[in-house]
Amino acid sequence: MKESLVIEREGVDALISALADRGYEVVGPTVRGQTIMYDTITSTDDLPVGLRDRQEAGTYRLEERGDGALFGYVVGPQSFRKFTTPPGTVFWKGIRTDDGFETVALEEPPRYAFFGARPCEVAALKVQDTVYGSVGDPVYAGRRNQSFTVAVNCTEPAPTCFCDSLDTGPGVSDGYDLALTEVLDGDTHYFLAEAGSDEGSDVLASLTSRDALDEELVSAHRMVVRAAENMGRFLETDGLKEVLLGNLENPYWDEIAKRCLSCTNCTLVCPTCFCSSIEDHLSLDGTETERARTWDSCFTLDFSYVNGGPVRPSPGPRYRQWLTHKLASWQDQFGEIGCVGCGRCITWCPVGIDITKEAAEIRERDVRRVVVGTPSVKEAAE
Amino acid sequence: MSTQLSVKADAHVMSPVPCRILSVEQELQDTYTLEVEPPGDEWSFLPGQYTMLYAFGIGEVPISISGDPEDSTKIVQTIRAVGAVTDALVGLRPGDYVGVRGPFGTAWDTQAAEGRDVLIVAGGVGLAPLRPVVFDVLNHRERYENVTLMYGARSPGDLLFASQIREWRGRFDLEVLITVDQADDSWRGPVGVVTSLVGRSSFDGDTAVAFVCGPEVMMRFTIQALERGGLTDDRLYVSMERNMKCGVGLCGHCQLGKFFLCKEGPVMTCAQMAGSCWIREV
Amino acid sequence: MSEVFDVLIDQPFFTGMTDEQLRAVSETARLVTFEEGAVMFVEGGPARRSYLILDGDVALSLRTQEHGAKTIQTLHRGDFVGWSWMYPPYRWSFDANVRSEVSAVQFDGPLLKKLSLADPELGYELLRRFTEVIVTRMQALRIQLLDVYSTFR
Numbered sequence: 120m121k122e123s124l125v126i127e128r129e130g131v132d133a134l135i136s137a138l139a140d141r142g143y144e145v146v147g148p149t150v151r152g153q154t155i156m157y158d159t160i161t162s163t164d165d166l167p168v169g170l171r172d173r174q175e176a177g178t179y180r181l182e183e184r185g186d187g188a189l190f191g192y193v194v195g196p197q198s199f200r201k202f203t204t205p206p207g208t209v210f211w212k213g214i215r216t217d218d219g220f221e222t223v224a225l226e227e228p229p230r231y232a233f234f235g236a237r238p239c240e241v242a243a244l245k246v247q248d249t250v251y252g253s254v255g256d257p258v259y260a261g262r263r264n265q266s267f268t269v270a271v272n273c274t275e276p277a278p279t280c281f282c283d284s285l286d287t288g289p290g291v292s293d294g295y296d297l298a299l300t301e302v303l304d305g306d307t308h309y310f311l312a313e314a315g316s317d318e319g320s321d322v323l324a325s326l327t328s329r330d331a332l333d334e335e336l337v338s339a340h341r342m343v344v345r346a347a348e349n350m351g352r353f354l355e356t357d358g359l360k361e362v363l364l365g366n367l368e369n370p371y372w373d374e375i376a377k378r379c380l381s382c383t384n385c386t387l388v389c390p391t392c393f394c395s396s397i398e399d400h401l402s403l404d405g406t407e408t409e410r411a412r413t414w415d416s417c418f419t420l421d422f423s424y425v426n427g428g429p430v431r432p433s434p435g436p437r438y439r440q441w442l443t444h445k446l447a448s449w450q451d452q453f454g455e456i457g458c459v460g461c462g463r464c465i466t467w468c469p470v471g472i473d474i475t476k477e478a479a480e481i482r483e484r485d486v487r488r489v490v491v492g493t494p495s496v497k498e499a500a501e
Numbered sequence: 502m503s504t505q506l507s508v509k510a511d512a513h514v515m516s517p518v519p520c521r522i523l524s525v526e527q528e529l530q531d532t533y534t535l536e537v538e539p540p541g542d543e544w545s546f547l548p549g550q551y552t553m554l555y556a557f558g559i560g561e562v563p564i565s566i567s568g569d570p571e572d573s574t575k576i577v578q579t580i581r582a583v584g585a586v587t588d589a590l591v592g593l594r595p596g597d598y599v600g601v602r603g604p605f606g607t608a609w610d611t612q613a614a615e616g617r618d619v620l621i622v623a624g625g626v627g628l629a630p631l632r633p634v635v636f637d638v639l640n641h642r643e644r645y646e647n648v649t650l651m652y653g654a655r656s657p658g659d660l661l662f663a664s665q666i667r668e669w670r671g672r673f674d675l676e677v678l679i680t681v682d683q684a685d686d687s688w689r690g691p692v693g694v695v696t697s698l699v700g701r702s703s704f705d706g707d708t709a710v711a712f713v714c715g716p717e718v719m720m721r722f723t724i725q726a727l728e729r730g731g732l733t734d735d736r737l738y739v740s741m742e743r744n745m746k747c748g749v750g751l752c753g754h755c756q757l758g759k760f761f762l763c764k765e766g767p768v769m770t771c772a773q774m775a776g777s778c779w780i781r782e783v
Numbered sequence: 784m785s786e787v788f789d790v791l792i793d794q795p796f797f798t799g800m801t802d803e804q805l806r807a808v809s810e811t812a813r814l815v816t817f818e819e820g821a822v823m824f825v826e827g828g829p830a831r832r833s834y835l836i837l838d839g840d841v842a843l844s845l846r847t848q849e850h851g852a853k854t855i856q857t858l859h860r861g862d863f864v865g866w867s868w869m870y871p872p873y874r875w876s877f878d879a880n881v882r883s884e885v886s887a888v889q890f891d892g893p894l895l896k897k898l899s900l901a902d903p904e905l906g907y908e909l910l911r912r913f914t915e916v917i918v919t920r921m922q923a924l925r926i927q928l929l930d931v932y933s934t935f936r
Contacts (some may be wrong), residue, residue: 210515219519219598220557248508254751255511264506367780394753401558408558425744436782448759625932655932682927686852693856694923716931
């Protein structure tokens with residue numbers, strides 16, 4: 120049974136300072152413009168205090184909650200992969216020598232404390248651990264291996280959330296150093312804090328806290344359970360891979376294409392997307408070079424370019440590639456579904472395309488299904 | 502569970518190794534063969550594999566290894582100049598350096614062809630990744646039954662490794678069938694699409710193994726012709742091509758269905774490809 | 784005639800036809816040879832015959848203004864040459880030259896037509912086989928048209 124302690128808002132401030140003192144760059148949610156982004160924070164004043172995000176397909180608005188909640192919102196357009204694989208990261212440096220060229224050592228990456236990571240974020244980091252771990256990518260490993268994660272359990276999901284469908288939330292069970300649950304009820308405002316690692320325990324021990332009362336534990340737990348019951352959306356995962364891979368020629372993909380702009384927003388906001396491209400930079404005198412990794416998206420025409428043209432010139436197949444990779448082929452590649460149910464792609468799609476709805480539509484229009492008495496499309500074709 | 506993580510890291514996975522260019526030969530108008538000194542004595546490759554070749558400061562591209570797998574003194578790479586990086590690579594001179602990573606990818610399964618007829622069908626520049634398997638089979642000729650090379654190119658001037666082909670034609674243990682898509686009267690050889698060569702060779706369709714490489718549409722129709730000749734999809738090998746940037750399964754570009762072609766290809770059996778991989782724009 | 788029959792009965796092209804049908808077809812045909820370099824027929828010439836190549840190579844070409852004679856296809860053992868006898872204007876649409884000594888079965892077009900009219904079943908069997916070859920050849924020519932080996936810059 121994990122030990123749960125209670126800290127106050129001052130304790131959260133102390134936590135941020137304690138992490139900074141330990142040499143971490145603390146990054147967490149903060150308001151930039153009219154959205155909640157992830158950036159360096161120095162105290163709880165930097166958090167979006169008293170703000171809520173109203174999210175729906177294609178809509179994101181911040182509004183006042185009328186209280187002092189520190190974590191009264193869910194996720195914005197950014198995820199922590201902004202820090203684990205920053206776009207533009209130099210992954211190789213070389214200088215010309217008489218024997219061709221030589222590799223130049225890279226700078227040590229910063230040590231990050233991911234502050235305010237929702238359970239879907241924690242799950243996304245684990246998904247990316249599998250992807251990058253299978254390759255042995257030093258860029259990701261260098262930043263991830265020395266990171267510290269302060270998770271925050273969700274009690275108020277957004278209408279676009281569906282972590283429950285994928286067992287990635289709304290409560291976090293592992294993969295964190297510290298987990299906080301905020302309880303705000305009239306004048307009562309405290310945070311349950313649980314350690315998930317040795318270092319997490321150390322940090323927690325350095326803060327002013329008290330033991331949690333049984334009713335506080337129960338009440339916090341109930342809030343998380345209620346959050347699971349109030350999910351805005353649902354993704355049926357039963358047989359999902361077979362349905363999607365069995366419907367690659369379903370005309371419905373072209374229906375989606377009529378709406379999809381190939382704007383790549385969904386891939387940019389997704390916390391598990393990993394496609395990248397490489398940029399080469401050469402010094403003016405041609406003696407020093409850097410290879411930098413940028414984020415790429417399967418929705419661009421360039422992405423599948425080979426030998427004179429893109430393999431996927433049409434938008435329908437490009438949407439199909441994204442959806443079937445995320446929900447189906449990822450399972451064959453990495454042993455799990457690549458989606459964590461954060462709902463960002465739904466919120467940030469300018470035309471409001473909903474991944475849960477489209478997966479359901481394909482299932483509904485399954486060409487392999489045989490209705491008694493009528494042949495399936497495949498059978499009829501044969 | 503703690504987050505005392507140790508996500509695996511291979512510091513050298515994306516670091517090119519400088520290797521000296523030994524020679525640059527022009528094969529065709531836009532196709533060149535580079536011979537490069539291997540990065541070490543232990544370097545070896547399997548027929549069908551490729552390397553990521555790096556032109557300092559300009560970029561990196563996947564290039565087929567087209568040499569003899571038993572010759573470990575050099576890495577032979579045939580390059581078609583189609584863009585900035587390949588232009589730079591073919592512009593290098595002996596003594597210059599090129600960055601090498603690899604070899605990567607899957608190989609032509611010659612072991613599966615032992616004791617059987619072997620059909621090697623190449624279209625255009627597709628002969629480059631197939632030449633190592635021709636070398637390999639000839640190096641161990643007694644392991645195979647009838648061996649046939651079928652090669653189609655655009656025109657007589659586009660026949661790759663023409664002098665090598667003439668050498669092979671001189672052998673009694675190798676059938677060499679050549680055709681071109683178009684020619685003028687001075688060409689006295691066959692004219693027609695490469696699939697037409699399949700009907701002109703006799704092989705045991707029930708047991709033969711085929712290795713096919715060329716433009717995708719050529720491979721599709723060649724497979725149909727081979728299937729009509731009795732080959733089943735577990736004995737048909739193709740070399741698939743997709744956009745490759747990293748060679749190690751990191752960048753996501755090369756995916757063909759669930760396969761990362763950089764690691765699980767480029768050589769695949771038609772059995773693996775069955776169903777989903779031939780679908781329009783997959 | 785029995786000589787031709789013995790040849791035709793071994794040809795994969797005629798597999799499935801009855802002996803009687805084959806005998807009737809053999810009556811319209813004879814065995815011929817062409818020496819290397821011989822002209823089988825020329826573009827525009829009257830088309831009355833069809834050839835089934837038993838051995839040797841034939842090149843089909845078209846004379847072009849700017850590029851001289853361009854070989855469009857070569858045909859070999861087992862291939863049929865020429866169908867222009869089937870439809871008006873009954874003229875060859877390309878040149879056919881012998882690359883290496885050819886032995887072939889030469890069929891008389893108008894006789895085959897008369898035979899088919901008298902025996903529609905035989906006519907159908909012949910036409911079915913001809914069209915299969917034509918379709919296969921057309922598909923192959925389409926790929927040739929695609930110019931699949933060229934680069935795109």
